[in-house]
Amino acid sequence: MWKTLRQIARAGILTEAPPDVAPGDGAQAVSPEGIQRELLTILGRALAIRLVDAGSCNGCELEINALNNPYVNIEGLGIRFVASPRHADMLLVTGPVSRHMATALRRTYDAMPAPKLVVAVGDCGCNGGIFGETNYATCGRVANVIAVDHTVPGCPPAPVEILRGILTAVRRGRQ
Numbered sequence: 001m002w003k004t005l006r007q008i009a010r011a012g013i014l015t016e017a018p019p020d021v022a023p024g025d026g027a028q029a030v031s032p033e034g035i036q037r038e039l040l041t042i043l044g045r046a047l048a049i050r051l052v053d054a055g056s057c058n059g060c061e062l063e064i065n066a067l068n069n070p071y072v073n074i075e076g077l078g079i080r081f082v083a084s085p086r087h088a089d090m091l092l093v094t095g096p097v098s099r100h101m102a103t104a105l106r107r108t109y110d111a112m113p114a115p116k117l118v119v120a121v122g123d124c125g126c127n128g129g130i131f132g133e134t135n136y137a138t139c140g141r142v143a144n145v146i147a148v149d150h151t152v153p154g155c156p157p158a159p160v161e162i163l164r165g166i167l168t169a170v171r172r173g174r175q
Contacts, residue, residue, distance in 0.1 A: 036077055039170065060094040062156065072160065085112045089115075117149050
């Protein structure tokens with residue numbers, strides 16, 4: 001045991017730096033406190049997100065779940081997921097919208113209070129992905145069913161990219 005403790009003392013803390021959530025266009029890095037402050041300034045409260053899987057392969061959902069891990073810690077930034085669209089400020093939609101989910105997605109969107117923000121996540125949500133724009137089983141991208149404020153491309157996009165997309169949509173919604 002002493003050998004292990006000496007090794008730990010010699011090596012120090014070996015962790016990765018927290019992710020940079022600033023936009024990729026060379027803007028400054030944003031601190032977690034800055035994100036919290038900005039969300040409170042824009043919304044006056046924490047951002048509540050309703051996640052809807054409209055027919056995805058669950059790759060995007062795995063990356064969205066990674067937002068809740070201690071590395072990204074989206075909850076600590078003042079962003080939380082809610083079960084009801086009536087409590088949501090933003091709708092996060094993944095996958096191509098299957099024909100069976102189109103009505104449910106519209107109802108979820110209609111149940112949200114105004115102002116409504118919608119972010120389409122993944123290549124399937126942005127442009128239909130490998131399923132194409134429309135076919136017998138899908139309506140294609142999310143924008144074919146409801147209005148989309150921002151898209152986050154990738155198959156699947158990294159958690160930090162999803163967080164950037166959420167913040168971009170909130171900033172655009174303010175204007």
